[in-house]
Amino acid sequence: AAGVIQSPRHLIKEKRETATLKCYPIPRHDTVYWYQQGPGQDPQFLISFYEKMQSDKGSIPDRFSAQQFSDYHSELNMSSLELGDSALYFCASSLVMGQDSPLHFGNGTRLTVT
Amino acid sequence: LAKTTQPISMDSYEGQEVNITCSHNNIATNDYITWYQQFPSQGPRFIIQGYKTKVTNEVASLFIPADRKSSTLSLPRVSLSDTAVYYCLVGDGKRGGSYIPTFGRGTSLIVHP
Numbered sequence: 001a002a003g004v005i006q007s008p009r010h011l012i013k014e015k016r017e018t019a020t021l022k023c024y025p026i027p028r029h030d031t032v033y034w035y036q037q038g039p040g041q042d043p044q045f046l047i048s049f050y051e052k053m054q055s056d057k058g059s060i061p062d063r064f065s066a067q068q069f070s071d072y073h074s075e076l077n078m079s080s081l082e083l084g085d086s087a088l089y090f091c092a093s094s095l096v097m098g099q100d101s102p103l104h105f106g107n108g109t110r111l112t113v114t
Numbered sequence: 115l116a117k118t119t120q121p122i123s124m125d126s127y128e129g130q131e132v133n134i135t136c137s138h139n140n141i142a143t144n145d146y147i148t149w150y151q152q153f154p155s156q157g158p159r160f161i162i163q164g165y166k167t168k169v170t171n172e173v174a175s176l177f178i179p180a181d182r183k184s185s186t187l188s189l190p191r192v193s194l195s196d197t198a199v200y201y202c203l204v205g206d207g208k209r210g211g212s213y214i215p216t217f218g219r220g221t222s223l224i225v226h227p
Contacts, residue, residue: 004157033215042219043152043158045216055212056214088155092215099145099146099205102148103160103215105158107156108155108156108157
């Protein structure tokens with residue numbers, strides 16, 4: 001079965017650089033979520049999209065932005081990177097938005113900022 | 115969003131049954147209870163979801179008492195590969211409405227040989 005695809009798997013950037021993370025949800029899933037997980041921490045919600053429109057924002061810095069495109073893939077854009085942005089970034093999709101529709105996560109992008 | 119409380123860590127041995135309890139005293143009428151499993155450096159994986167009583171699938175069972183203020187994830191006959199962090203999520207049950215799946219402090223399960 002098709003799964004959520006994230007790219008790249010690993011990304012190394014320097015401080016103040018920009019990064020773009022991509023997420024391809026499971027076909028026919030209309031909801032995408034982005035999470036950040038620092039070392040030893042729990043996944044923190046960043047932002048979500050429903051039917052290509054932003055739905056909710058969590059603890060996402062103003063330096064970050066995201067969008068969902070017409071083909072439902074989503075991109076997380078991160079600018080002015082800081083050392084503290086080093087983390088695993090997960091994307092998840094669900095068939096519909098709602099807690100009765102389980103999330104399917106990708107394998108994440110590991111971002112290292114040096 | 116109902117707040118959840120789980121044990122921070124648990125230890126078990128291969129072949130044993132493991133029960134992880136999650137407290138959610140403020141659960142709302144429409145809230146579902148969902149459990150995820152996460153291995154290191156991987157995204158969380160959906161395990162099971164329930165609303166009341168008992169739910170069973172091929173990997174786990176979920177027991178929910180009548181008052182729904184807690185739930186217990188039961189893993190039968192664990193193996194070393196069940197070593198992971200387990201998260202209990204409880205939230206808004208409005209289908210089609212805004213929903214923010216929030217991960218709290220999960221339970222780190224370590225299975226010993």
